[in-house]
Amino acid sequence: xxxxxxxxxxxxxxxxxxxxxxxxxxxxxxxxxxxxxxxxxxxxxxxxxxxxxxxxxxxxxxxxxxxxxxxxxxxxxxxxxxxxxxxxxxxxxxxxxxxxxxxxxxxxxxxxxxxxxxxxxxxxxxxxxxxxxxxxxxxxxxxxxxxxxxxxxxxxxxxxxxxxxxxxxxxxxxxxxxxxxxxxxxxxxxxxxxxxxxxxxxxxxxxxxxxxxxxxxxxxxxxxxxxxxxxxxxxxxxxxxxxxxxxxxxxxxxxxxxxxxxxxxxxxxxxxxxxxxxxxxxxxxxxxxxxxxxxxxxxxxxxxxxxxxxxxxxxxxxxxxxxxxxxxxxxxxxxxxxxxx
Numbered sequence: 001x002x003x004x005x006x007x008x009x010x011x012x013x014x015x016x017x018x019x020x021x022x023x024x025x026x027x028x029x030x031x032x033x034x035x036x037x038x039x040x041x042x043x044x045x046x047x048x049x050x051x052x053x054x055x056x057x058x059x060x061x062x063x064x065x066x067x068x069x070x071x072x073x074x075x076x077x078x079x080x081x082x083x084x085x086x087x088x089x090x091x092x093x094x095x096x097x098x099x100x101x102x103x104x105x106x107x108x109x110x111x112x113x114x115x116x117x118x119x120x121x122x123x124x125x126x127x128x129x130x131x132x133x134x135x136x137x138x139x140x141x142x143x144x145x146x147x148x149x150x151x152x153x154x155x156x157x158x159x160x161x162x163x164x165x166x167x168x169x170x171x172x173x174x175x176x177x178x179x180x181x182x183x184x185x186x187x188x189x190x191x192x193x194x195x196x197x198x199x200x201x202x203x204x205x206x207x208x209x210x211x212x213x214x215x216x217x218x219x220x221x222x223x224x225x226x227x228x229x230x231x232x233x234x235x236x237x238x239x240x241x242x243x244x245x246x247x248x249x250x251x252x253x254x255x256x257x258x259x260x261x262x263x264x265x266x267x268x269x270x271x272x273x274x275x276x277x278x279x280x281x282x283x284x285x286x287x288x289x290x291x292x293x294x295x296x297x298x299x300x301x302x303x304x305x306x307x308x309x310x311x312x313x314x315x316x317x318x319x320x321x322x323x324x325x326x327x328x329x330x331x332x333x334x335x336x337x338x339x340x341x
Contacts (some may be wrong), residue, residue, distance in 0.1 A: 001071065004031055005032060006030050006031060006032055006033060006064075006141050007030070007031060007033050007036040007051075008029070008030045008049060008051070008053060009028070009029050009030070009036075009040075009049045009051055009053070009247040010025060010026055010028055010029075010030065010044065010051075010052065010053045010054075010337065011029050011047045011048070011049055011051050011058060011115050012024065012025070012026040012047065012048045012049075012050070013025055013026075013046075013048070013123060013179040013187070014045060014046060014047060014048045014244045014245070015118055015231065023236060024091065025056075025119055025122040025123050025126060025260055026058075026119075027057050027059050027060070027061060027118045027119055028053055028056060028057040028060040029049075029061045029063075029065045029111065029114050029120075029251065029319065030061070030062045030063065031061065031107075031108075032064065032065055032107075034157075034221075035063070035108045035111070035332050038108040039108050039111050039112060041088055041232065042108060042109070042112045042190055042230060043112060044190075044242075044243055045105075045117070045231075045240055045243065045244045046180075046187075046189055046190045046191065046244045047119065047187050047190060047230075048117075050106045058122065059094045059096065059118045059122070060093075060094065060095045060096070060117055061095075061096050061098065061111060061118065062095060062096070062097050062098070063097075063098040063099075063100070063107055063110075063111045064097075064098070064099050065099075065101075065102055065104075065107065066099050066101065066102070066271070068079065069150045069180065070119035073088055073177065074086035074087055074088040074097065074099055075087060075088065075290070075314055077110060077135075077282070078110060079295075080254045080341055081109050082103060084100055084103060084104035084106070085098060085100045085101075085104055085106050085107060085110050086098070086099045087097070087099075087110075087114070089289065089290065089293070091218070091293055095167060095210060096114050096118070096290070096309065097286075098110055098111055098230075099270070101263055102254050104331060105214035105217075105297055109192075109213065109214065112190055113191075113287070114191055114312070116174075116189050116191065116285075117286075117290050118286045118290065119189075120174070120176070120284045120285055121283070121284065121285060121290060121291055121293075122294065123176065123276050123338055124176075124283075124284055124292055124294070124296055124297070124300075124321045125296060126292045127178060127181040128219040129178050129180070129305065130176055130177070130178050130219050130305075131176065131178075131179075131280065131291075131302060131305045131306060132174065132175075132176045132177075132280070132281040132284030133146070133175055133176070133177060133279045133280060133281060134149070134150060134171070134173065134174075134280075135148030135149065135155065135160070135171075135175045135185040135277070135279055136155060136156070136159045136170065136171040136172040136173060136175055136188075136288055137170035137171050137175050137186045137188065137230065137246065137248070138159050138162040138163060138167040138168060138169060138170060138219045139141055139167060139168045139170050139243055139246035139336075139340070140166075140168065140333065140337070141185075141248050141336075141340055142246055142247060143246060143249050143336050144170055144186050144246035144247065144248050144249065144336075145162075145248070145249065145250045145251070145316075145336060146175055146186050146248050146250070146251050146252065147159055147250050147253075147254060148175075148251060148252065148253055148254060148275070148276065148279040149250045149254055149255070150209070150238065150241060150279070151337070152256070153253075153254055153256070154254040154255060154256050154318070154320060155172070155254055156172055156194070156195060156196075157199045157202075157254070157320075157322065157325055158307035158318060158325070158328065158329070158332075159256045160195070160199060160200070160203060160234070160253065161174055161203060161325035161326055161328060161329035162205050162236040162324070162332060162333065163233075163234060163240045164203045164204070164205070164238050164325075164329065165329045165330060165333060166238075166240060166291055167239070167240065167329075167333065167336075168186075168240055168241040168242065168243045168246070169188075169231060169234050169235060169238075169240060169242055169243070170186060170188040170242075170243055170244070170245065171186070171187075172191070172231075172280070173189075173191055173193070174189045174191055174280075174284070175187070175188065175189075176189070176288070177228040177248060177269075177309055178304060179212065179305070179308060179309055179312065183247045183248075184247070184248040184312060184313060185245055185246070185247060185248065186244070186246055186247075186248040187244065187245045188231075188244055188245065188329055189249040190231070191231075192213050192229060192231075193228065193229050193230075193231065194226045194227070194228055195207075195218075195226060195227060195228075195229050195234075196226045197226070198223055198280070198322060199322065199325075200326060201239075202322040202323065202325055203229065203288055203325060204327070205238070207227055207229075208233055208236070208237060209254065210233075212229070212230060212233060213227070213230065213280070214230070215226040215228050230333050240311070243334070245296075246249055248313060249313065249335075249336065249339045250313055250314050250316060250335060250339075251272060251275075251276060251309075251310070251313050251314070251315045251316070252315075252318055253267075253275045253315065253316070253317050253318065254318040254319075254320065254328075254331065255317075255318070255319055256319075256320065256321060257319040257320060257321055257323075258321060259321050259323055260321060260323055260324060261319055261320065261321055261322045262319070262321075262327040262331070263318070263319045264316050264317070264318055264328065264330045264331045264332065265314055265316065265317045265318075265319075266314060266315070266333075267314075267315035267316065269311055269315070272310040272313070272315025273306060273307045273310035273311075274286060275315065276306045276309060276315070277278055277303050277306045278308075280303070280306060280307065282296070282302055283296060283298055316332075316335070318319050
């Protein structure tokens with residue numbers, strides 16, 4: 001029986017209705033009422049939440065606060081200074097439990113992370129077209145460019161440069177691509193973004209005063225001049241919209257160059273495919289202990305999906321520096337505007 005001190009809601013991928021073929025995955029979530037509003041705000045607009053749970057979803061996430069740790073088989077979850085949260089998985093009942101000490105500020109953040117992981121795994125399991133990549137996306141008028149790359153490639157800088165010129169923010173990491181009969185849909189997921197101060201300075205912005213993400217309390221110790229911002233903070237910072245998904249019309253592969261350089265070069269399909277395959281995420285979550293409970297496609301099948309996407313979408317190599325982020329963003333905006341005609 002649900003405690004009156006908790007709230008139970010149904011979490012469903014918002015892009016499922018009418019966009020992703022045959023997919024509408026859900027997870028049930030039970031959290032302390034005092035955290036419910038925070039969790040919902042972190043999920044929005046990427047995950048739809050309703051109190052009408054109806055028939056039980058395949059998986060349930062139960063979060064709670066305890067004054068003292070019990071010998072309940074749970075293990076420490078997270079890293080750095082968030083070790084006051086513990087986690088356990090009951091595979092038979094399909095329940096993931098999160099328990100936090102009363103002094104912890106991480107329970108809402110980690111609840112969102114587990115919900116996100118379960119939804120992503122269920123999506124990859126059930127959608128034969130899904131592809132999860134290390135990349136993000138920005139959009140204008142419903143059309144988006146997926147920006148793919150590893151750490152220090154300039155992926156985040158490219159997306160923020162576009163946001164500074166008014167583009168909607170879809171994702172910075174963990175983008176998923178879904179191929180339909182006509183279009184490829186890019187879907188964002190609720191996740192904080194690590195942003196460097198020099199990137200914001202190059203775009204004429206500054207870090208918000210509010211720390212918000214609990215990791216920012218000690219970010220200097222391990223983030224080297226970066227902070228974690230929630231998507232809603234990025235939206236406020238650049239006065240731009242958050243959107244859960246958009247039609248992908250191109251794949252962008254950025255890298256940093258010398259000062260004042262900015263170039264956008266179209267790639268041949270074979271090169272686009274090779275670069276896309278290099279950014280595949282398998283499994284699509286860092287919580288690999290959850291992935292073992294899902295029947296996921298093998299890497300060969302995912303590579304074949306990547307080649308199908310590369311055959312449908314043009315690829316672009318971007319070379320830029322911090323001083324030319326706005327110039328590059330303007331060039332990418334022209335690509336999107338050209339697709340609207």
